Amino acid sequence: MVASFPGLLSRGELLDLLHNSTTVSRVHQVHAQLITGALFSDPFVASRLLSTICELSARVPASYADLVFSQSHQPSTFSWNTIIRFHVRASNPNKAVLLFARMRKAGVLTDHYTYPFVLKACALLAGLEEGAAIHGDVLKTGLGEDPFVMNGLISLYCKGGEIAAARKLFDGSRSRDLVSWNSLMAGYVSCGDTAEAGRLFDAMPERDAFSWAILIDGYGKKAGDVSRARDLFDKMPNKDLVCWNSMIDGYVGLGMMRAARELFDVMAERNVISWSILIDGYVKHGDPKEALELFQSMLGQGVRPDVISAVGAISACSQLGALDQGRWIHSYVKKHNILLDVVVETALVDMYMKCGSLDLARLLFDEMPRRSVVTWSVMIVGLGMNGFGCEAVELFYQMERRGATMDDLTFLGVLTACTHARLVCEGREIFDRMRRDFRVEPKVEHYGCLVDLLSRAGRLQEAKEVIETMPGTPTSSLWGSLLAACRTHRCVELAEIAVEKLKKLGADDGGVYVIMSNIYAAEGMWNQVWKMRKLMRERGMKKETGRSVIEVDGSIHEFVYGDSSHPYKEEIYEVLGSCQMQCLEKMVSLIF
DNA sequence: CAAGGAGCAG
Known part of the structure; x- marks a missing residue:
């Protein structure tokens, strides 16, 4: 790289070069020049290099910034500020706070640039204690009236939930x-006091786009009062892109996808965030098909997807079982160098698992440079779901051996896997070790898994005891799974108890009586069966409509029980009919 | 000589 410069550059030439540096390789060139020319002793040049690195923080590893910083002799206040700023930008607030402490210890002068950075780091950490100490430091240096420093303090106290302290600073300034x-x-909005935020808004001497956006977001997303947000939005004079996005996000947060879409469609200008909000909204509110279509039109308009929209599209594929499209998105992401971070890769593993492609999931999982708790959990859940309960439990033990942290989702996954694989003893043991060995507090869902595990294995009495002795109130789903197991294990007495409990919880829907009448029928208790049927008729209960979704050659088809609107319905019913005929023929030949 | 604080997606 150095070869591109004949000989050494002068100080002025280096500074010029840095001034125009927008690429990492250019930074490397200058760095090499500084080393060969022993120019690190020039504090100004060294600090300019660091400053350029900071501007490129998204593309430079923190270790490189640290290296350059450590090479400067007696770093100036500016250099210290810059390396702290780098770590705040690179989301290493811990490191930033640590560096600030070292800066103080080294006796380096702090200035009105230092505090906003380090206060921001404290805010990210919600570190009120450190923040308060720095506040004391600020007062000693007499920088408390610098608007940047003071706003840093206000923001710190707001983020730490100390709105009163923030208010005091504000009022006294x-x-x-x-x-x-x-x-x-923004502080009032985030602590839920939108009313006070509104009063501040009205009392402001002047407003900018931030002011409007904070309150639109406050009314919409945070307070769920989307009509007030809309009023504000309509009144806003020069709406910027963020305001549009905030308003759309307000609708999405309440699941009002139609309203969100209407706004989206009339936007003059959209960015990747606008698309992501909507794609993610469709995924979250049960319309993965629309999410995928939106993702495709986003690509069609030449918008480069980011991590959020990619994850949205991938999980839409998981929900639909759309393996072809999922694989296509995987290769697209690889080809276009979309950051394959741990979240994206986890979404892909999940997608392959949900689509039943265990080998592709495993391949990706094994190759992943980093795995999160979610990655492991997704893999465990997926194995269990696909009928590989033993493998799921084995992966759980592997996770334990690696010392990976586990969360409640991990346990939900492994317990469900135990249920499906009938691994009653393992499941029971893992449940008991949850709190003791892994310090994860079992939630109702975990009790649900345990009850399911025991009752499916026929240990109905034990399951009932778990429900009755668990902390907190048992939910209807617990009694529900006991009831379902009573049907398979033909236990009328326990089933009746479960139905009584469900009735008390107001959860005795049609399904409960269907199961109960099936249980009676299996025992030949026909009087009881008719009683159940009559009860259901009286209450006007019906079975839920069955529906399913399938992907064929990349397009998504939805089938609803009794619905005949599909364009290929005749062919479909013909095939179905012939299947039924084949089944019948087979049964007939078996019987005779 | 240089740089900083507030808002939208998970």
């Missing part, structure tokens, strides 16, 4: 500006 108003308003 002589130099508050628009950002101070906005910060405090």
